[in-house]
Amino acid sequence: MLTFPLEPDRFSGEPGPTHPALEPAPLFPLQGPVSVAHVEVELLDLTELTTRAAQCLQKQRYGPIWRSQFGPFQLVNVACPRLIAQVIRQEGQYPVRVELPHWKEYRDLRGQAYGLHVDSGPEWHRIRSVLNPKMLRPSEVSSFAPVVQTVVDDLLVRLELLRRRSPDGATVPDLAAELYKFGFEADVLSPAGISAVLFETRLGCLREEIPADTLRFIAAVNDMLTLSDQVVLLPRWSRRLLPFWGRFVQAWDDLYGVAQKLVDRRMAELAAQPGGGGGEGMFLTYLLSSDRLSRGEVYISVTELMLGGVDTVRSAARHQDAWSATSNTLSWALYHLARDRPAQSRLQAEVDAVCPDRQPPTTQHLARMPYLRAVVKETLRLYPVVPGNGRLVSENEVVVDEFWFPKKVEGRAAASVCPSVRPSVRPSVRLSVRLSTLFHLCHYAASHDEAEFAAPEEFLPQRWLQQESPSSHSDRATPGFYRHHPYSFIPFGVGVRGCVGKRLAEMEMHLALSRLMQHYDVHPEVGSPLVEPKTRTLLIPSRPINLRFLPRA
Numbered sequence: 001m002l003t004f005p006l007e008p009d010r011f012s013g014e015p016g017p018t019h020p021a022l023e024p025a026p027l028f029p030l031q032g033p034v035s036v037a038h039v040e041v042e043l044l045d046l047t048e049l050t051t052r053a054a055q056c057l058q059k060q061r062y063g064p065i066w067r068s069q070f071g072p073f074q075l076v077n078v079a080c081p082r083l084i085a086q087v088i089r090q091e092g093q094y095p096v097r098v099e100l101p102h103w104k105e106y107r108d109l110r111g112q113a114y115g116l117h118v119d120s121g122p123e124w125h126r127i128r129s130v131l132n133p134k135m136l137r138p139s140e141v142s143s144f145a146p147v148v149q150t151v152v153d154d155l156l157v158r159l160e161l162l163r164r165r166s167p168d169g170a171t172v173p174d175l176a177a178e179l180y181k182f183g184f185e186a187d188v189l190s191p192a193g194i195s196a197v198l199f200e201t202r203l204g205c206l207r208e209e210i211p212a213d214t215l216r217f218i219a220a221v222n223d224m225l226t227l228s229d230q231v232v233l234l235p236r237w238s239r240r241l242l243p244f245w246g247r248f249v250q251a252w253d254d255l256y257g258v259a260q261k262l263v264d265r266r267m268a269e270l271a272a273q274p275g276g277g278g279g280e281g282m283f284l285t286y287l288l289s290s291d292r293l294s295r296g297e298v299y300i301s302v303t304e305l306m307l308g309g310v311d312t313v314r315s316a317a318r319h320q321d322a323w324s325a326t327s328n329t330l331s332w333a334l335y336h337l338a339r340d341r342p343a344q345s346r347l348q349a350e351v352d353a354v355c356p357d358r359q360p361p362t363t364q365h366l367a368r369m370p371y372l373r374a375v376v377k378e379t380l381r382l383y384p385v386v387p388g389n390g391r392l393v394s395e396n397e398v399v400v401d402e403f404w405f406p407k408k409v410e411g412r413a414a415a416s417v418c419p420s421v422r423p424s425v426r427p428s429v430r431l432s433v434r435l436s437t438l439f440h441l442c443h444y445a446a447s448h449d450e451a452e453f454a455a456p457e458e459f460l461p462q463r464w465l466q467q468e469s470p471s472s473h474s475d476r477a478t479p480g481f482y483r484h485h486p487y488s489f490i491p492f493g494v495g496v497r498g499c500v501g502k503r504l505a506e507m508e509m510h511l512a513l514s515r516l517m518q519h520y521d522v523h524p525e526v527g528s529p530l531v532e533p534k535t536r537t538l539l540i541p542s543r544p545i546n547l548r549f550l551p552r553a
């Protein structure tokens with residue numbers, strides 16, 4: 001990855017021709033003495049584009065805004081909440097995260113609808129306006145709770161089985177992998193409907209015998225995400241010579257095929273019911289009966305919701321494994337609770353007080369568990385599953401800090417995406433061709449910023465509880481311990497293009513964590529090392545998280 005400081009242009013008030021240091025694709029970026037740390041950043045960048053290493057170190061080096069290059073993409077990195085807010089305020093009516101030309105090409109090849117991730121402009125907005133009321137209105141999402149609870153029941157059964165099977169009768173190895181199955185199941189379940197009938201569409205990930213279609217879907221998620229890299233970076237002519245494009249197409253065929261089969265089966269069930277079935281509240285029925293979505297759009301929307309927010313950010317996915325954002329967050333939360341006895345005891349006490357006798361929590365109960373919500377927030381702050389997000393701005397000019405980013409001007413252009421960076425005072429000489437500007441919003445750097453969060457590397461859920469008495473944490477009594485800029489914590493993105501699954505994901509995580517706390521004391525495996533995060537598009541644990549689950553008395 002090449003990095004270009006924006007520094008030289010920062011305070012040039014004079015209009016002038018383009019600044020040489022900011023021309024597209026100049027060469028080696030590092031200026032001044034090259035220390036080991038700098039070399040390390042450059043090497044890390046090859047695999048760790050969006051991690052703390054890249055974001056935090058580059059922010060330290062270049063300030064809150066700088067430019068970098070990844071493959072054919074040139075990015076303008078924005079790493080402080082004030083500037084992230086400036087980008088979002090100018091993102092326009094129909095924001096675009098990033099172009100996914102290879103997803104689009106596949107859908108054109110098969111004559112499929114584009115869907116949420118690929119569509120843009122009013123077409124994207126139309127699909128969002130159908131999904132938003134069902135997925136983001138709290139009352140609607142609460143109505144999915146009973147069905148998510150049934151998945152949590154399965155999760156508890158599964159954990160108990162794994163625990164008993166282990167040599168010490170307590171350790172569940174590679175928790176994230178188990179929770180991924182949970183997340184997958186719940187992600188499929190919840191958007192697909194809210195009734196007991198929907199229950200029949202469950203894919204059975206938590207059963208001993210995982211159904212063939214489920215395995216096919218999981219394998220296809222892995223393949224599609226892994227192959228995205230090769231497909232987007234290699235030239236088109238290489239497709240006839242290399243196997244990647246064909247396998248990418250096959251992976252999408254499988255993903256779409258499984259989703260289509262589920263939708264068709266549900267439609268057949270509904271048709272067989274007196275009166276055509278369906279009813280208030282059923283999500284899939286709602287989608288199918290909506291005259292605002294074509295059948296093809298329902299298929300692709302269900303496919304994308306089943307992907308559950310995986311790889312929502314960039315086309316250049318580099319997954320070795322598919323990870324669900326919810327299962328990933330839950331694993332980190334349990335990892336920290338296992339190492340922080342006071343935090344775990346406090347959470348257990350809260351859950352016990354609100355739901356005595358291990359009564360399964362409802363959404364009304366969850367509303368009375370502020371510490372539970374604080375634990376999940378703190379986990380997402382430390383490990384924003386999506387560590388960096390994109391905004392591709394073409395239609396408007398944007399001014400961020402002192403920098404002016406002109407809107408796209410059509411013409412002959414060599415690169416696919418390339419920002420033109422100028423001081424906010426417009427230069428007198430303009431180039432005739434300008435491409436879109438791809439802003440990279442550095443979620444990770446923002447939520448680890450010491451100016452926003454005291455002791456940013458520590459797991460301190462209490463920082464989210466405003467009513468907490470600072471005196472009880474005298475070392476945390478710094479002003480601002482409880483306050484931060486709203487854009488310093490945006491794990492679900494922000495604005496009209498923010499995560500459509502946010503409320504559902506939160507509910508899944510709250511229901512699962514509260515139930516686990518009712519039943520178990522969680523401990524780290526004896527002698528287990530600290531686990532660091534690594535980036536595989538999503539921020540995931542760098543090694544398996546093995547935890548001991550001891551039944552509570």
Ligand code: HEM
Nearest residue numbers: 308309312325326386491492493494497498499500501505
């Ligand atoms: C902890 C869990 C999750 C996290 C942290 C997360 C994070 C994100 C982020 C950062 C974005 C980009 C938002 C933006 O550009 O401003 C996004 C988009 C999206 N997410 Fe999630 N997500 C999660 C769970 C889910 C789930 C469970 C679903 C599905 C049920 C989902 C479906 C989507 C979809 C469809 C989009 C694209 C929306 C659009 O382009 O209009 N996400 N998510």
